[in-house]
Amino acid sequence: MKKFNTIFVVDDDLVYHFIMKKLFSKCNINANTSYFFNGLEAIHNIKNNAQTDNVPDLILLDINMPVCDGWQFLEEFRKLKQNLNKEITVYLVSSSNDISDLNKSKQYEEEIKKYFYKPMTQEDFETIFT
Template sequence: MKFNNIFVVDDDLVYHFVIKKLFNKYNIEAEAKFFFNGLEAIDGLKNVLKTEKEPDLILLDINMPVYDGWQFLDEFRKLKNNMSKDITVYLVSSSNDSTDIDRSKQYRDEVKDYYFKPITSKEFEEMLTSAG
């Protein structure tokens, strides 16, 4: 699948670096926007609502300051009906806590899958091929 716009929502700069390297490895030439918390990402979504800049893909962490991943998903749920396209969201978190994994199932209409950090090249490739 070709991606035009990708949102990476994570407060970890090392993860940002790794994702950029994976984008290069897989020749993803999408416009990637990086946000350090869920509130920044929601504001970013509101700014691009119904434009050609809406993301095709969102890689979302759970544990972040200001708005965590769950708060982002609650707000995303309210906005998604106003979007011009379906957006694939993957949770990518270092949390292997069963509470978080179970909670992610409450967002099955929003979240396509849950991946653990550190994400491997193989998992990243799976994401790309199953997105959309």
């Protein structure tokens, strides 16, 4: 099983946060998990900890959020990722199956490992964590 010590869940849906907590527990994923309601909160956290090891190993990122959506997050992340002390794995997790979102995700191939559809399943977790 892949070991991610620190995980960020970036999604504006409180119910989704609850579901993710249950999935982490069910799949025995023991990590320091932080939840953010928009991309700006997560980017600020990463920027504030850029020169430390307190940045996440894994980010599960939604696309449609207020304040700073997933695309805006990825633009900022692209600018700062080379200045980080470790590599961060990013998965897009969205309810959008719009072809324009799928095509747009290809513009971020260097930042995004894979695109998952909500709701995430135990099989999706196995893909990520094994």
